[in-house]
Each structure stands twice: as structure tokens, then as C-alpha cells.
Amino acid sequence: MDMYRVYAKINESGSIVETNSSAFLSDTTGWVQIDEGMGDQYHHAQGNYFQKPKYDERGIPRYAYVPDGDPKWRERTPEEMDADYVPPQPVKTVDELAAENELLRAQVQSLADRGEFIEDCIAEMAMQVYQ
Structure with missing residues (x-):
């Protein structure tokens, strides 16, 4: 079996907004490696890496990047996610x-x-001036 690296894109607030695998990324500029391993979870990291969907039903990112952690991610608290919610107009x-x-x-x-x-x-006014 092949070893795959899992990469994540992180937004300005530190939330994971996208995941992908070394199997599908030819350029990892702008991506951060968060794990590596064998199997479908790592090979098809876009939808299989996390146990829950990357976004909640409101479209809020569910996971945060933890640079010094093991693992390098954690599930965000409901309070953190609620703080990101902007109600629709x-x-x-x-x-x-x-x-x-x-x-x-x-x-x-x-x-x-x-x-x-x-x-x-x-x-x-022009007519008055030029008369």
C-alpha cells in the first residue's frame, strides 16, 4: 500500500476549509500537511479524512488547525462556530x-x-456674455 500525505487549506481565523491528498495535489503551495498514512481515509482525504463533514449545516468550518498538536487539527467548539455565523439577510x-x-x-x-x-x-449665460 502507498503512503499518502493529508494537506489542509487554512483560512485567516485558523479554520480548515479544504483537505486533499498528496495523491491529487501536484503543487502544495498554500497547503499545510496535517497527517500521513495508508488507506482510503488518506488517499481520498477530500471527503474521507474527518469523521464528520468539514462544514456544519450553516456552512461554518467544523475543524481548526493546531500547528503544534498531535493531531494537527481539532473539532471547533459550538461557541467558536457560532461566532463565525452571519445570519442571511x-x-x-x-x-x-x-x-x-x-x-x-x-x-x-x-x-x-x-x-x-x-x-x-x-x-x-453664454448668450448674455457673447452678445
Whole structure:
């Protein structure tokens, strides 16, 4: 059996956001080795290395990198994961979008009217100056 190295990509907060194996990485720049071994867990580390999915149901990374640890990763606490959660923004209704669209149309028309007024003023001033 072949020996494979497991690599991880780490985000700015130290969470593991991606895993892969030396079997599939030709360039490990930007990756950190977190383990090595034989078998499917190491060969297909993308989905088989951790016992649980890399992300929870909200899309929050479940594991953290531990540079001096053995293993070099740990499962993040619920409090750590909750701190990363950003609730989705409420979706606007069609009526709200229609009202916003109407307001924007009125603002654009007002700016166009003002631009025409300024152009007329400049033309009138030019006629006074050059008479």
C-alpha cells in the first residue's frame, strides 16, 4: 500500500476549509500537511479524512488547525462556530422591490431634469456674455 500525505487549506481565523491528498495535489503551495498514512481515509482525504463533514449545516468550518498538536487539527467548539455565523439577510418581497424601483426611477428622472436645467442656464449665460 502507498503512503499518502493529508494537506489542509487554512483560512485567516485558523479554520480548515479544504483537505486533499498528496495523491491529487501536484503543487502544495498554500497547503499545510496535517497527517500521513495508508488507506482510503488518506488517499481520498477530500471527503474521507474527518469523521464528520468539514462544514456544519450553516456552512461554518467544523475543524481548526493546531500547528503544534498531535493531531494537527481539532473539532471547533459550538461557541467558536457560532461566532463565525452571519445570519442571511432578509429577502425583499416583490412589492418592496417594486417600490424601491419606483423611487430610483423618480430619482434618475429628477437628476436628468436638473441636468437639462443647468445646461439651459449655461446656454443662456453664454448668450448674455457673447452678445
